């Protein structure tokens with residue numbers, strides 16, 4: 001990237017709004033933006049709506065480890081979300097229910113209903129609007145959704161696993177619910193990251209062990225034969 005491009009990127013990022021955040025470690029106060037139901041967006045979209053969608057989408061792109069954002073998190077009180085659940089092998093290590101995937105998607109006026117019959121799943125969540133903690137949250141394993149695309153077209157479907165969790169988390173933001181409101185357990189974010197890193201380390205150790213066993217198999221067989229013939 002040239003110096004000029006880097007400078008332009010930084011200028012664009014500088015224009016993006018900051019996150020609206022609360023800090024449950026320090027105070028129970030939550031900014032009103034996160035506690036006010038987001039307004040539905042009229043279709044066709046206005047010029048301002050399009051600018052707001054672009055702003056949210058750009059903010060999402062600036063984050064390396066972001067799975068989803070809701071417009072209210074950057075101070076836009078509208079029912080717009082952006083998310084992505086890619087088939088990333090590392091994410092699958094600690095998100096074992098990452099089955100359904102979806103490339104980066106922007107939805108307007110999204111809704112979901114839980115599919116009761118398929119039950120629930122508990123997993124940890126974090127959020128750019130909640131500082132310092134992660135929480136163990138019970139969510140529907142499977143949901144039915146409907147939303148409008150960037151072209152103003154209504155889409156419907158079902159989502160399962162981590163993708164369903166992600167969609168529920170983001171739509172909850174539009175309805176003033178933070179994960180900390182419904183979490184069964186809240187832990188320091190540092191502790192959660194340690195758990196995640198430990199899961200990744202265990203997976204690497206397991207793969208190394210499997211690889212070694214495969215490569216040593218011929219020698220292992222020779223060793224057994226040697227022992228059977230010579231008795232030592």
Ligand SMILES: [Zn+2]
Nearest residue numbers: 126127128129
């Ligand atoms: Zn969030």
